[in-house]
Amino acid sequence: MQLRYITCSDPREFNDIHDIVKLGQLSPRVEIAVQAHPSKMSHGMPRNEWFQELLRYVMVDKHKIRLAVHVNREWCDQVCRTGTIPEELIEFFEMCRNGNMYDALIKRWQFNMPVDTANNINIRALKKLMNLYPEKYFIFQYNNNTHDAIYKLHDSGARFSVLYDASGGRGISPTSWSEPLFLNNPQGYSGGLSPENVAENLDKISHVAVRPVAHYNKDNKVERTINERSDIWIDAEGKLKTDDKFDIARARQYILNAENWLAQQKQK
Secondary structure, three states, X not given: XXXXXXXXXXXXXXXXXXXXXXXXXXXXXXXXXXXXXXXXXXXXXXXXXXXXXXXXXXHHOOOOOEEEEEEOHHHHHHHHHHOOOOHHHHHHHOOEOOOOOOOEOEEEEEEOOOHHHHHOOOHHHHHHHHHHOOOOXXXXXXXXXXXXXXHHHXXXXXXXXXXXXXXXXXXXXXXXXXXXXXXXXXXXXXXXXXXXXXXXXXXHHHHHOEEEEEEEOOOOOEEEEEEEEOEEEEEEOHHHEEOXXXXXXXXXXXXXXXXXXXXXHHHO
């Protein structure tokens, strides 16, 4: 199994942007994900200004780090019900690293749907939005609240990524990880991941994150089907915090422990 991203979620305006950039440069797999909702990220608010400063620093000095935005509350509801990006987010959504629309500065956008939003999702509008931005990845959580909405998206043929989070954002580690349900979609796992348990949980995830791959004989007939390991990502948030604040040291250890696990797998 390969790790596409090691996501560190919810750094905030009290974190030094230089520390965030250094964290993002620990590995090409590291992704820094900022939480966005109108009560914290609207124009003129400290998080908006902090994020603007981080983006300027990354763009001007050409620091190569991966950035993501996780959209919540009213902004998530607007996107999922109308297929439109909120005005306050559109400048971030359309930012390009080098002036090329396919080189987006922020490529991955996660929409955390509460149950009411999931029950009223506008599949047609969302699919149209995704088709307008083929350079971006749209991520939706799969859990008990979003089950029907995700299946509707999948059945529509929409292009999206799935984050399996059985805890529903509560940061609770499951006793076991579920097998992926949407085998052709990029997929990730979250729920209670920490520096202390990330290697143990990656072991468990690696046993379920598989996909059937057909092998053909010389007559182009399926000879056998083998379950091969998938590329996945992991996302930690709550257990990277100390006193409810994003802790750079804990995030760093989480990244290093995940990287050490990956290096050990390659030696086997």
